[in-house]
Amino acid sequence: MRYLPHTPDDIDAMLRTIGAASIDALFQSIPDALRLKGPLALPPACSEPELWRALQGLAEQNATPQRWASFLGGGSYRHFIPAVVWQLVSRGEFLTPYTPYQPELSQGTLQAIFEYQSMMCELFGLDIANASTYDLSTGIVEAVFMAQRITRRSEYCVMQNVHPEIRAVTRTIVGLNPAAQATLVPYTRAGTVDLAALQCVLRPTCSACVVQYPSFFGTIEDLRPIADAVHAAGALLIVAVPDPIAMGLIEAPGTMGADIVVAEGQALGNPTSYGGPYVGIFATRTAYVRQMPGRLTGVTSDVLGRRSFVLTLTTREQHIRRERATSNLCTNQQLCALATTIYTAWLGKEGFRRLARINWEKAEYAREELTRLAGVRATFSAPTFHECVITLPCPAASLLAALQEDRIFGGIALSRWYDDLPNALLVCVTEENTREEIDRFVAAVERHIRG
Amino acid sequence: MMGQPVPQRVSPTTQPHRGVEGEAPAALPLEGATRAPPIAEKPVTKHPPEVPMTPGSTGLVLEEPLLCELSRPGRQSCSLPHANDVPTRAPEATLPAALLRQTPAALPEISEADLVRHFTRLSSWNYCKDAGFFPLGSCTMKHNPRTNEAVAALPGFAYLHPYQDSGTAQGALALIAALEEALKAISGMEAISTCPAAGSHGELTGLMVIRAYLQDRGDPRSRVLIPDSAHGTNPASAAICGYRVTQIPSGPDGLLEPSTVANAMSDDVAAIMVTNPNTLGIFERNIREICDIVHARGGLVYCDGANLNALMGIAQIGEMGVDVMHFNLHKTFTTPHGGGGPGAGPIGVRQPLAPYLPIPRVVKTAAGYGWDASAPKSIGRIKAFYGNFGMLVRAYTYIREMGAPGLRHASEYAVLNANYIRAQLTASYHLPYATPALHECVLTDKWQQPGGVKTLDIAKRLMDYGFHPPTIYFPLLVAGAMMIEPTETESKESCDQFIAAMRAIAKEAQHTPATLTEAPHHTFRRRLDEVMAARSPILTWHQLKG
Numbered sequence: 001m002r003y004l005p006h007t008p009d010d011i012d013a014m015l016r017t018i019g020a021a022s023i024d025a026l027f028q029s030i031p032d033a034l035r036l037k038g039p040l041a042l043p044p045a046c047s048e049p050e051l052w053r054a055l056q057g058l059a060e061q062n063a064t065p066q067r068w069a070s071f072l073g074g075g076s077y078r079h080f081i082p083a084v085v086w087q088l089v090s091r092g093e094f095l096t097p098y099t100p101y102q103p104e105l106s107q108g109t110l111q112a113i114f115e116y117q118s119m120m121c122e123l124f125g126l127d128i129a130n131a132s133t134y135d136l137s138t139g140i141v142e143a144v145f146m147a148q149r150i151t152r153r154s155e156y157c158v159m160q161n162v163h164p165e166i167r168a169v170t171r172t173i174v175g176l177n178p179a180a181q182a183t184l185v186p187y188t189r190a191g192t193v194d195l196a197a198l199q200c201v202l203r204p205t206c207s208a209c210v211v212q213y214p215s216f217f218g219t220i221e222d223l224r225p226i227a228d229a230v231h232a233a234g235a236l237l238i239v240a241v242p243d244p245i246a247m248g249l250i251e252a253p254g255t256m257g258a259d260i261v262v263a264e265g266q267a268l269g270n271p272t273s274y275g276g277p278y279v280g281i282f283a284t285r286t287a288y289v290r291q292m293p294g295r296l297t298g299v300t301s302d303v304l305g306r307r308s309f310v311l312t313l314t315t316r317e318q319h320i321r322r323e324r325a326t327s328n329l330c331t332n333q334q335l336c337a338l339a340t341t342i343y344t345a346w347l348g349k350e351g352f353r354r355l356a357r358i359n360w361e362k363a364e365y366a367r368e369e370l371t372r373l374a375g376v377r378a379t380f381s382a383p384t385f386h387e388c389v390i391t392l393p394c395p396a397a398s399l400l401a402a403l404q405e406d407r408i409f410g411g412i413a414l415s416r417w418y419d420d421l422p423n424a425l426l427v428c429v430t431e432e433n434t435r436e437e438i439d440r441f442v443a444a445v446e447r448h449i450r451g
Numbered sequence: 452m453m454g455q456p457v458p459q460r461v462s463p464t465t466q467p468h469r470g471v472e473g474e475a476p477a478a479l480p481l482e483g484a485t486r487a488p489p490i491a492e493k494p495v496t497k498h499p500p501e502v503p504m505t506p507g508s509t510g511l512v513l514e515e516p517l518l519c520e521l522s523r524p525g526r527q528s529c530s531l532p533h534a535n536d537v538p539t540r541a542p543e544a545t546l547p548a549a550l551l552r553q554t555p556a557a558l559p560e561i562s563e564a565d566l567v568r569h570f571t572r573l574s575s576w577n578y579c580k581d582a583g584f585f586p587l588g589s590c591t592m593k594h595n596p597r598t599n600e601a602v603a604a605l606p607g608f609a610y611l612h613p614y615q616d617s618g619t620a621q622g623a624l625a626l627i628a629a630l631e632e633a634l635k636a637i638s639g640m641e642a643i644s645t646c647p648a649a650g651s652h653g654e655l656t657g658l659m660v661i662r663a664y665l666q667d668r669g670d671p672r673s674r675v676l677i678p679d680s681a682h683g684t685n686p687a688s689a690a691i692c693g694y695r696v697t698q699i700p701s702g703p704d705g706l707l708e709p710s711t712v713a714n715a716m717s718d719d720v721a722a723i724m725v726t727n728p729n730t731l732g733i734f735e736r737n738i739r740e741i742c743d744i745v746h747a748r749g750g751l752v753y754c755d756g757a758n759l760n761a762l763m764g765i766a767q768i769g770e771m772g773v774d775v776m777h778f779n780l781h782k783t784f785t786t787p788h789g790g791g792g793p794g795a796g797p798i799g800v801r802q803p804l805a806p807y808l809p810i811p812r813v814v815k816t817a818a819g820y821g822w823d824a825s826a827p828k829s830i831g832r833i834k835a836f837y838g839n840f841g842m843l844v845r846a847y848t849y850i851r852e853m854g855a856p857g858l859r860h861a862s863e864y865a866v867l868n869a870n871y872i873r874a875q876l877t878a879s880y881h882l883p884y885a886t887p888a889l890h891e892c893v894l895t896d897k898w899q900q901p902g903g904v905k906t907l908d909i910a911k912r913l914m915d916y917g918f919h920p921p922t923i924y925f926p927l928l929v930a931g932a933m934m935i936e937p938t939e940t941e942s943k944e945s946c947d948q949f950i951a952a953m954r955a956i957a958k959e960a961q962h963t964p965a966t967l968t969e970a971p972h973h974t975f976r977r978r979l980d981e982v983m984a985a986r987s988p989i990l991t992w993h994q995l996k997g
Contacts, residue, residue: 001853001857001860003593003594003596003785003852003853003857003861003939003940004857004860004861004864004939004940005940005941005942005943006864006867006939006942006943010942010943011867013943014867014868014870014871014943015867017871017874017875018867018870018871018874019874020870023863023866023867026863026866026867026870026887026889027765027866027889028887029733029734029736029886029887029888029889030734030736030765030766031736031739033739034738034739034766034770034771035765035766036764036765036766036767036770039764039855039856039859040636040637040763040764040855040858040859041636041855042633042636042637042850042854042855042858043633043851043854044854045851045852045853045854045855045856045857046851046852046854048598048852051598051602051848051851051852052598052602054851055602055605055626055844055847055848055851056605056607057622058607058622058623058625058626059602059605059606059607059608059622060607060622061607061621061622061625062607062608062611062619062620062621062622062623063615063619063620064606064607064610064611065610065612066606066610068619070612070615072612072614072615074614075613075835075836076612076613076614076836078610078612082528082529082530084528084563084566084567086604087567088567088570088571088574090600091570091571091574092579092580092581092582093574093575093577093579093581093582094570094574094577094579094789094790095579095581095595095600095787095789096579096580096581096595096787096788096789097577097578097579097580097585097788097789097790098585098587098590098592098788098790098791098919099788099790099791099792100790100791102578102910102914102919102920103976103979103981104911104914104971104974104975104976104977104978104979105577105578105914105919105974106576106577106578106790107573107576107577107975107976108572108573108574108575108576108577109573109577109790109791111515111517111573111576112570112573114517114990114991115517115518115519115992117990117991118517118519118991118992118993119518119556119558119559121991121993122556122557122558122993123556123558127991127993127994128990128991129990129991131791132792134648134649134652134793134834135648135834135835136835137832137834137835138648138652138833138834145691163835165832165835165836166835168831168832169831169832169833169834169835171831172659172809172830172831172832172833173655173659173691173833176659176662176691176692176693177693220546220550221550222547222549222550224549247552247556248552248555248556249542249546249551249552250546250550250551250552251549251550251551251552251553252552252556255553271609271610271841272609272610272611272612272613273603273608273609273610273611273840273841274608274611274612274613274620274623274836274837274840274841275613275835275836275837275838275840276648276793276834276836276837276838276839276840276841276842277648277792277793277795277839277840277841277842279793289988289990295791296988296990297990298984298985298988298989298990299984299989299990299995300979300980300981300983300984301979301980301983302976302977302978302979302980303969303977303978303980304977306976306977308976308979310979310981310984312981312984312985312988312990313985313988314985315985317683318651318683318684318686318687319682319683319684319925320683321683321687322683322686322687322696323686323687323689323690323696324690325683325687325690327687327691328651328652328654328655328684328687328688328690328691329651330649330650330651330682330683330684331649331650331651331781331791331792331793331794332649332791332792332793333648333792333793334789334790334791334792334793335787335789335790335792335793336792336793338789338790342566342570344558345518345528345558345559345561345566345569346528346529346563346566347528347529347558348526348527348528348529348558348559348560348561349555349556349557349558349559349560350527350560351527351528351529351531352555352556352558353555354529354531355529355531357535357542358531358532358535360542361535361537361538361539361540362535362537364537364540364545365537365538383545383546383547383550400616401616404616404618404619409612409615409616409619412614431531431532434536435536435537438537
C-alpha cells in the first residue's frame, strides 16, 4: 500500500517501544461491543492503473464543453484558464500546507492572501477584503449576518432578480432566526430593481438590501439610486457579483455605494467543476472590519524589522471567541482564492478590460442574432454584460431538450424558478464561445422553433 | 480551526540572534535564513549519508516584492485574441455612461516570466506536508495523493457545468452516489448529504437537520451541550443555528462522564455535540451510555467527525448511537488542505433524520441518476449547486485506492505512530492525561514553564529543526497544550526525527532557554509582531502605501 510506509519490522519495533503486544491492543480503549467485527463493505482496493480505468470511465460518461457548445451561465462561468494558473497552484508548497496559523512557516500563502485581498479591493472599489468564504451564496449569508450586527436590525430585503439559489440559501440559513424576515422586491419590465417597490419595503427594521450586479437576468443598472434609498433607511447595500470579469467594463459596486460586495471568484481561474469548489470574494469598508467574518491577513514585521504577513484580528473568529464569533467559518477556499490571485495578475490591468470587452461584444452579437429570429425577443430591456434572457415562442425547457440532439447546451430555462417566465431562456456567452459556435447555436434555435 | 498561538508581544528591541552556533544540533546549518550559508565548511560525504537527526537545515531563500511593486506600465502576462471574431463595438455607444467603469482597476502589469517567478518564490516560503512532518493535532495532515489531483482535473469532471442536464452528467452523479455509499459503510450512518463545503458548514447543516426534526416533532428546544474539549466551530455553529450553548466539563481522565451529561441534560436540550475520539485523542468509551441518556430525554447526538482517522474499519460512529455526524474529506480522506481550503464536509444521519437533509439529493430512477429538490421536509438549500464536487472526486478516488483493508491499516498505523511518539516523549514532556489515546497525543509545557519556556517557544523552536509545530494551546482545557497527530503516512524514521528534535528542545529548555524564547532562528522570517498587525491593521497594498 503506497501511502503506508510501515514494514513488519517497523511495526514490531514500535510496538515494543510502546509496550503493546499488538496493534489491536492499541484500540483496547474502544469497548468490544462497539468494535467492528467484519471488514467495511467497500469496493476492492485498486492499483493506480485500475483506478484510472474506473474513474476515467465515470468521467467519460459526462458531456463537456470540449465536445458540446455551451451557453450555460447562471452563476458558473466558463472562461479560458491559462496553463500557468494551475501549474503554480498545484505546487506542493501551496497545495499541501495547513491554514497559515504559524506565520514564520507560511509567508508564501500569507503574502498571496494579502495580494488577493488587495486586488479584490481594486476590482470592486472597496477598502478591505477577507481571505474568502465558501462561495457567493454562503458569502451573502455572511454579509447579511454582518449587516445585522452592524445595524442591530434583523430584517432584510432581497431582489427577485438575485440568483434563486442564493436567495434560497440565504432563506435557509439567515431564516434560522425567526426575526430575520426577508422581503422579496420585484423586478421591473426592464429586468432591473423596482426602486419604487424597494422604497416601500425599506422599513426602519431593515438591516440590508441584497442586489445582484449584473442580475441573474444578466441586466446591469446604476446602483447609486438604490444605494441612496438603502442608506436613507439606515440599512446596508449588499451587492452580489456573479462574474468579476464584468468589472473590466462596468462601474465597481463599491464606487456606486455598495457597503459589502460578495463576488463569485470561480470565473477567475477556477473550472466550473460541477458547482464547486468555488470561492466567495468578500469585500467591505474599513469601518466594518471588526464585524467581518473569516480570515484576514495583515502586514507586520519580524524581530529583525523585515516586512512580514500574519493572520490578524483573529479575536473575531470561532477558535477564539467560540459561540460569540462573527462566523463559524474555519476552512475557507484558499487554493481557489490563490487561483483567482494568479489569474487576476495574469490578466493584469489591460487584460481585464480587454477580456470584459470581448465577452460583452460576443454576448451582444449573440443577442442580436437570436432576437433577429421570428418569435424570439429580448425579455428585458436593460443593458446586459455577457448573459441575457430571451423569450421564445415555445417553452424554453423543450427547446433545450431539442438542442441537446445537436450537442448544444443552450442555456438555462427560467421556468424552473419563475412561473411567469415559461418561455424565457438565460443565455451566457463568454470568450470561449467562437462566432462559428454562436452561429451554429442560432441556426439550431431557428430550426427547432420552426419545426 | 485551531493552533492559533496566543498573541505574543515581541519586543522590537530584541537583537538579531546570533548566539545559537554551537548550541543547535549538529544537523542544523547555523546561518540565518537570508544570509549566504558558509561554503567552505561543508564536509564532503564519502559514504551514503544516514538519515540525519532532524531534517532542519537552511539554504538560500529569495526575497520577493509585492506584485504591485513589480508592476511596470505596459507589461503583460495574458495572451488574448487581438481581434474579436464578432464585430467590435464601442461600449460608450450602447451602455449609459453611468454604468461604464471610469477608472480601471489598478491591477499589476507584469510579464509571465515574472509572474511565475513571483509565485514560485512565494511558494518557497511555505512549509508544507510534501516537504516534511506536519503533526497538527485534529487536522490530520496526511499525504495528499497526486492521483486524486489528476483525476479531479479530468475534463469530464473539471469542466462540468452545474446546470447541464443531469442526463449528461451521469458519471458525476454515479460518483457522488458511490461516495455516499462508501461514507455510509465507513460510518454506519444511514443517509448522506455531500452538500456542505467544509467541516463547520457540515456542523451547521447537521444542527439544522436536528432542529428541523425536533420542530417537526412539535418539540423545539433551545440548548446544545458542548464539552470543554470541543473545536471552536461547534459552539459557533450552534449559535448560528439559534441554540444557547452550555459547556460541560470533561472528567479527570479526559473523558466525558455519563453523570455529567445526565446532570446537564434537560427537556430543553436539543443535542449534545461530541467529538470521538475527542480532541485529547481519547476514545469516549461511554459514548453509547451518553447517547442513551440524551435520547431518553428526547435529545439527539451530533458527532464531530474531525477525528475519524482513528476509527476507519475499527468502529462505526453510527453504531455508537450517534444521530448526525460530519466528515472532513480534507482530513480523513486526503483532499489537500491547500493552505486553508477548499474542504468538504458531508454529513451522515440516521434514517429518521434523512427527510430533513438539505436539497438537492442524488436519486436513482429507472431513467438513471438525477437530482431531487422536492423533499418537502428538507431544511432547504445550504449552498448554491451541489457541494464541493471537485473534493468529492478526490475523496472517492482515495477510498477506491485504499479499499476496506487499506483504510483499516491507515487508522491502525495512525494510532501506532501517535502512541509511539507519546511513549518516546513522556520522559521529556508532561502528559496531562494518562488515559490511553488513539491517533493523537496531547503534551504540555508544564515542566518547561519554570525555566521560562512556553509551548509557543517550543513550537517556534521546532521550526528550526525542520518541523511544523503541533497544534498548540488546544484543546482549551489543557494549559499549554501541544496536540500531536502524526498520521499514518509518516514512516518510523520520520517519527524518530521528530522525537529527537522534541527531546533536544527539552534539553535546550533546561540549559539555553533563550534559544527557544527567541526562536525561530532559521526560518525565512523570525518571530512576528502579531500585536502590531492587529493594532493598526494594514490589509491591502493601498493601505500599505497610504
